[in-house]
Amino acid sequence: MLVLFETSAGYAVFKLLDEKKLQETKNLYADFESPEKAATVLKLVHFEKFEDTTQALAAATATVEGKISKPLKKLLKHLVDPDVQEKLLVADSTLGKAIKEKFSFDCIANSSVQDLMRVIRSQADSLLQIDEKELAAMRIGLAHSSLAVNCTSLIRFDYDDEKST
Incomplete structure (x- = not known):
């Protein structure tokens, strides 16, 4: 089973080494207490890093809209093997439907997958093998970019000369 994990720095695909862990989510947090324990549950298969914050923002927007972004499309093409039919765990069911089509x-998106995503996020720095400072910088950059886009799209003034007199 593969896990699609979205970060502000890019898309990661992990191999879930023990599929039974998904059925026993009560103990899942214990399996992710340390980077060493997390490495026994998941193995990084591929990481598709965003080129810049513009691409990260476009990917985040596409995910919210249930669409497949260009970096995700590139990643999934890299993973597709016609001989092997893997299941893909995704956080968003709408995105899962688009990927399936x-x-x-x-694609599987349920509460167990959400629990898995939470514990992956707790150990993302070690699992992704990305510098913690770089990941934090991408988070801040993406947050500022999305805030600017949201503010400019929400603020619209309807100015009428006749009403101002």
């Missing part, structure tokens, strides 16, 4: 992956 485009790439024929059997």
Whole structure:
């Protein structure tokens, strides 16, 4: 089973080494107490890093809209093996439907997957092998970019000369 994990720095795909862990989510937090323990549950298969914050913002927007962004499309094309039908765990069911239509992956998005995403996020620095400072900088950059876009799209003035007199 593969896990699609979205970060502000890019998309990661992990291999879930023990599928039973997904059924026993009560003990999942214990399996992610340390980077060493987390490494026994997940293995990084591929990481598709965003080129810049513009690409990260476009990818985040596409995810919210349930669409497949260009970096995600590139990543999934890299993973598609016609001989092997892997299941893909995704955080968002709408995105999972879009992936299934485009790439024929059997996507799963449920509460167990949400629990798994939470514990992955707790050990993301060690699992992704990305510098913590770089990941934090991408988070801040993406947050500022999305805030600027949201503010400019929300603020619209309807000015009428006749009403101002």
